[in-house]
Amino acid sequence: MPTVPLFQYWLSEHPSIVNFRWSHTQSWGSTWSFLVSAVTLYILAAVFLRLLLIILRRPRPVPLGPVPAVHSLSMAVISAVIFTGMLLSAGAEIRDTRWLWRRSRTRTTPFQWLLCFPIGTRPSGRVFFWSYIFYLSRFLHLLRTFFTVLRRRRLPFFHLFNQSILILTSFLWLEFSQSFQILAILSTTLLHALVYGYRFLTVFGFPAASFPFVLNCQAALLSCNLLCHFGLFSFHILKGGCNGIGAWACNSVLNSAILLLFVKFYKESRSDLIYKKPANF
Numbered sequence: 464m465p466t467v468p469l470f471q472y473w474l475s476e477h478p479s480i481v482n483f484r485w486s487h488t489q490s491w492g493s494t495w496s497f498l499v500s501a502v503t504l505y506i507l508a509a510v511f512l513r514l515l516l517i518i519l520r521r522p523r524p525v526p527l528g529p530v531p532a533v534h535s536l537s538m539a540v541i542s543a544v545i546f547t548g549m550l551l552s553a554g555a556e557i558r559d560t561r562w563l564w565r566r567s568r569t570r571t572t573p574f575q576w577l578l579c580f581p582i583g584t585r586p587s588g589r590v591f592f593w594s595y596i597f598y599l600s601r602f603l604h605l606l607r608t609f610f611t612v613l614r615r616r617r618l619p620f621f622h623l624f625n626q627s628i629l630i631l632t633s634f635l636w637l638e639f640s641q642s643f644q645i646l647a648i649l650s651t652t653l654l655h656a657l658v659y660g661y662r663f664l665t666v667f668g669f670p671a672a673s674f675p676f677v678l679n680c681q682a683a684l685l686s687c688n689l690l691c692h693f694g695l696f697s698f699h700i701l702k703g704g705c706n707g708i709g710a711w712a713c714n715s716v717l718n719s720a721i722l723l724l725f726v727k728f729y730k731e732s733r734s735d736l737i738y739k740k741p742a743n744f
Contacts, residue, residue: 474544475551475589483595485586485637490595492602498634502627505605509623512612525613534606535663542655545597549648552589553577571702578691579698579705580642590645591637597648598633601626604655621724628717635714641707643695647688654684678729685722692718 467476474480487493492501516525557573571581586594605626612618636644658677661669692715699705 470547471551474548475555480548480552480589480592483587483589483592485591485595492599493637498631501602502630505608506623506627509608509612509618512609513618516612516615521615524615527610527613529666531610532663532666534603534610535659538600538603539656539659539663541600541603542652542659545593545600546649546652546656548596549590549593549645549652552593553645553649556589575698575702577645578643578695579702580640580707582704582706584640584706586637586640591640594633594636594644594648597652598630598637601630601633604629619728621721621728624724625721628721632714632717635710636707639707639710641710641714642699642705643691643711646691650684650687654680681725682729685718685725688718689722 485493492498557576560576561573608618608622608626611622635641636647658680692711695705695711699708705711
C-alpha cells in the first residue's frame with residue numbers, strides 16, 4: 464500500500480513512472496523516422512484539407528457539433544494532469560537527490576536543477592515520464608488545426624510551423640535529456656489548461672474566446688521561456704555545463720524563428736481586430 468496520498472502515488476510514485484526510460488524500442492513514437500513521418504503527414508493533411516475546401520467552394524463552415532468543445536475539455540484536463548504530475552515528480556526528484564547534490568563539486572541547488580540538468584543525465588525517471596506524456600499530447604493538439612480549416616478560417620504558415628516545431632522540441636527534450644524542459648512543460652501545460660478550459664466554457668455562455676486572449680497568453684509564455692533560456696545559458700557558462708546543450712542550441716534557433724513569426728502574426732492580428740472586426744483564434 465502506498466504511504467503517500469493516492470493522487471500523489473498515481474502521479475509521481477507509481478512504478479511505471481519511477482522506472483520509466485525513454486527507449487527507441489519500447490517507447491511509442493520515439494524514433495526519428497516516426498517524428499519526420501508524423502510531422503510531414505500533418506502538414507500535408509492540413510494543406511490538402513484546405514485546398515479541398517477551396518476547390519469544393521463550400522459557402523458555409525463544416526458543422527462540427529460538440530467535437531471542438533469535447534476536444535477543448537479533454538486538452539484542458541490532460542494539460543492539468545501533466546502539470547500536476549510534473550510538479551509532483553520534480554518535487555520528488557529534488558527530495559530524493561538533494562543529498563547527492565550537496566556532495567557534488569558544483570553544489571547544485573533545486574532551482575539550478577530545474578534549469579540545468581547535470582552532465583550525464585539520462586532520460587529516465589519521473590520527470591521524463593511526464594515529458595514523454597507531454598510529447599504524446601502534442602499530437603492531440605494537432606486536431607485544432609483541422610477544426611480551424613473546417614471552419615473556413617485561413618491557415619497561417621505560423622500555425623503549421625509552430626505546431627510542427629513544438630513536436631520536434633518535445634522530442635529533442637527526451638532524445639537528448641535537454642535541460643530546462645521541466646519549467647517549459649510546467650508553463651506550457653498551465654497555459655493550455657487555462658486556454659482550453661476557457662474555450663470549453665464559451666460553449667456555456669461565456670464571452671467568445673477572442674484570439675487576443677489566446678495570443679496574449681502565448682506572448683506571456685514566450686517571454687517566460689526567453690528568460691529561462693538566458694538563465695540556462697548563464698548556468699551553463701558559470702556552473703560547468705548543462706546536459707543536452709546541443710539540443711538546447713537547436714531549440715533556441717527554432718524558438719527564435721517562432722518568436723519572429725509570432726510577433727509578425729500578432730501585429731497582423733491586432734490590426735485585423737482594430738480596423739476590421741474581431742476574429743476568433
